[in-house]
Amino acid sequence: MPTTPELVVLDMAGTTVTDGGLVEAAFTEAVAAQGVGETDERYPAMLTYVRATMGESKISVFRHLFGGDEAAARRGNTDFEAAYAARIDAVAPIPGADETIAGLRAAGIKVALTTGFSRPTADAILTALDWIGLADLTLVPAEAGRGRPYPDLVLTAVLRLGASDLRRVVTCGDTTYDVLTGLRAGAGTVTAVTTGAHTAADLAAAGAHHVLDSVTALPDLLHS
Numbered sequence: 001m002p003t004t005p006e007l008v009v010l011d012m013a014g015t016t017v018t019d020g021g022l023v024e025a026a027f028t029e030a031v032a033a034q035g036v037g038e039t040d041e042r043y044p045a046m047l048t049y050v051r052a053t054m055g056e057s058k059i060s061v062f063r064h065l066f067g068g069d070e071a072a073a074r075r076g077n078t079d080f081e082a083a084y085a086a087r088i089d090a091v092a093p094i095p096g097a098d099e100t101i102a103g104l105r106a107a108g109i110k111v112a113l114t115t116g117f118s119r120p121t122a123d124a125i126l127t128a129l130d131w132i133g134l135a136d137l138t139l140v141p142a143e144a145g146r147g148r149p150y151p152d153l154v155l156t157a158v159l160r161l162g163a164s165d166l167r168r169v170v171t172c173g174d175t176t177y178d179v180l181t182g183l184r185a186g187a188g189t190v191t192a193v194t195t196g197a198h199t200a201a202d203l204a205a206a207g208a209h210h211v212l213d214s215v216t217a218l219p220d221l222l223h224s
Contacts, residue, residue, distance in 0.1 A: 005109050005189070005222055006168040009157050009182070010135075011055065012115040014174035014196020015215055016097040017125060020090050024050065026083035031065070033079045034072060054197035055175035057116045057147025081121050088128050094195055096216040101134055103219055112137040112157035116147050137161055148177040151185035158185075170222065172215055174198060176206035183207050191218060 010016050013023065027050050028038060036042050046065050053061055059077045066072035101111050113135045115122050122140050126132050137160055141147030144156035154171055163169055170189040171182030174196025182190035191210045192203035200211045210221055 004168070005170045006165065007110045007112065007157065007161055007163040008104055008170045008172065008218070009112045009114060009154050010101070010215065011173035011178050012113055012122070012125065014054065015172060015193055016094055016101070016113065017129065018092050018094055018195065022084060022087050022090050023054065025087065026080050029083040030076050030080035034076050051197065053177065055116055055148045055173060055177035057141040058118070060147060081118055084121055085124050088124050091125050091128055093129055094215060096214065098131065098134060100216050100219060105136065110161045110163070111135045112139060112161060114139045114153040114157065116141060118142065149180035149184065151181055154181055154185035154187060172218055176202055179203055179206040179208045191221065
């Protein structure tokens with residue numbers, strides 16, 4: 001880092017929040033409602049794609065899965081959001097994540113939480129965790145323009161929170177798409193964690209500058 005960070009942009013599910021595989025369970029229920037059950041020959045390829053694109057805007061994932069059929073994609077996304085919300089009690093903080101966010105802010109660093117979920121689902125997670133107001137900003141793809149792996153979420157956080165230098169922006173996520181988002185936005189430090197969807201090897205291959213065991217290791221990295 002050239003100087004002290006101004007802004008840290010953190011992913012939610014898999015990075016600061018754990019949901020015990022809730023994304024896959026909600027996806028399975030959503031595609032079943034569209035006629036693709038677990039025994040359907042199309043299901044394995046769909047699940048593989050969902051796993052590979054963890055972190056991407058969920059509506060974008062369903063658009064791909066249903067071959068650009070917008071009506072089917074929207075139905076799938078709506079069913080996914082409903083299935084996830086029905087299981088919201090399964091979400092919990094990554095151990096120490098809330099203290100890490102509070103500590104960063106206490107040190108004068110602004111923090112943005114970003115997600116590929118819709119605003120209602122993001123707010124349901126934040127409410128369930130009692131995290132409303134924990135970060136300086138929370139963002140979903142619809143509020144930024146495009147979701148991951150595009151740079152929009154990071155750049156929107158930069159603009160809204162008034163960061164002055166992209167070299168002083170840090171990103172952290174658990175997927176290769178989180179890494180790509182940070183790199184494409186020009187963040188000075190792009191970190192990844194192994195508490196979520198993708199392996200350390202995958203994250204390093206995507207270009208992460210640092211791969212950490214947990215988001216709780218981020219403050220020590222930034223002060224090293």
